[in-house]
Amino acid sequence: MPKGTNQKLKLYRLAQIMLENTDDEHYITMPEIMEELGKYEVTADRKTIYADLRDLSVLGIEVEGEPIGNRYHYRVVNRPFELPELKLLVDSIQSSKFITEKKTNTLIKKLEKLVSKYDAQRLQRQVYVSGRIKTMNESIYYTVDAIHNAISENKKIKFQYFQWNVKKEMELRHGGAWYHISPWGLSWDDENYYMIGYDAEAQLIKHYRVDKMLHIRMSDESREGKEHFKKLDMADYAKKSFGMFRGKETSVKMLVNNSLAGVIIDRFGKDVMMIPEDADHFRVNVDVHVSKQFLGWVFSLGEAVKIIGPDEVVEQMRGEARRLMEQYGE
Structure with missing residues (x-):
């Protein structure tokens, strides 16, 4: 029997068809595979396509066949990325202020090519880029x-x-x-x-x-x-710098309401020492770069957090409080 036409492109097109049209929930039959190949003007008999499906493993594409009724149904298994992983990447790209809206959409389109057309639609539902605050620096x-x-x-x-x-x-x-x-x-x-x-x-x-x-x-x-x-520990450096604003590195002691234990852990990590002060409060010592941004962070937490040492930082906080009173006082 003749080998068929466009044989040089057959394996590439077959890989494309399988990756685009199948996933954990969607299969394709042999007649459908032959029909899809025909759209690319590639013809082949069943026997050679069976062999080609096995050969796709050389390209890292594992195809599984399952008998359903009187036909075999084929699908790609073990893709490099699972859909939840790609959704996580999409969310990260969307929330990144430093990536422009144009680049965000381009990246997401590229990620969609890593899944079937069905899963790509699920990723598209995640796309809510328009209107988000994004950088305008395309470089x-x-x-x-x-x-x-x-x-x-x-x-x-x-x-x-x-x-x-x-x-x-x-x-x-x-x-x-x-x-x-x-x-x-x-x-x-x-x-x-x-x-x-x-x-x-x-x-x-x-x-x-x-x-x-x-x-x-x-x-x-x-x-x-x-x-x-x-x-220099890069992660430690970022943790100590509020909004990446530098200041004198100081060990600051704070009195914190128990209700903000999660806030302290989120900011300084689970290794931070939280020493019980009374039934409602704990003390914590943290190394930070004391800046207006750090003091502003403490202000934002209200009466649930109080700086109690060292004296120079307490005085800086009082100075900020006086400045705010002068700026907003009647």
């Missing part, structure tokens, strides 16, 4: 890639940094001066993506919003600051 992908490349090659990077002005225009900071920084890592905090690096000129560890970095390029100079980052 974010390339900025992140450039940072990773510089870290891999142990090189500094140069970039310009912008802020938004009252006219909603990008305004380069420091008159458009170039920042020359040694990148050491990326951190996610408060829905934003930050590059953490070493500023040799200031001899400080600093962080920068990735979506506000422009015209990034790799430098010929090797990175500096290795000795500082050897003793």
Whole structure:
């Protein structure tokens, strides 16, 4: 019997048909497979298609056949991603402020190709991107890639940094001066993506919003600051910095109502020591970068949290309280 037409494309098209049309709940029969192949002008007899279905395993596509009635039904099993995993990725992409709406939709479309057309519809129901607060910096992908490349090659990077002005225009900071920084890592905090690096000129560890970095390029100079980052725990650094605003690192003692135990654990982790004070309160010591953002976080928790030490931080909180009274008092 003739081999059929377009044999070079047969295995590719067969893989495409199986991946798009089958999943845990949807099967396809041999006549349907032959009909789908025909749409691509690929013809073959049943015997060769049976062999091709087995050969798909070489491509990492495992096909299972199950007798139902007087016919076999075929489907793909053990995909690289399960639907709940892809839904989790979709949710993460949607909630990422640093990814533009356009890039968000493009990424989700690519994820849909990893499942059948039926499961792709379930992912589409998850898409509620329009209207969300998203960055407008379309170069974010390339900025992140450039940072990773510089870290891999142990090189500094140069970039310009912008802020938004009252006219909603990008305004380069420091008159458009170039920042020359040694990148050491990326951190996610408060829905934003930050590059953490070493500023040799200031001899400080600093962080920068990735979506506000422009015209990034790799430098010929090797990175500096290795000795500082050897003793820096990136996760611990982010935990201590509220909204990634720096301040003097201090061990702060707080008196907390028992009802906020979950809030403290969510912020500082389960290893935090919570020492009972009385029937309704506990004391906690946490290492934080004391900034207005930290003090604002404490303010937001109301009377259920009180800073009780050290004195300098208590005085800073009193100063903020006085400032607020002056700003909003009659």
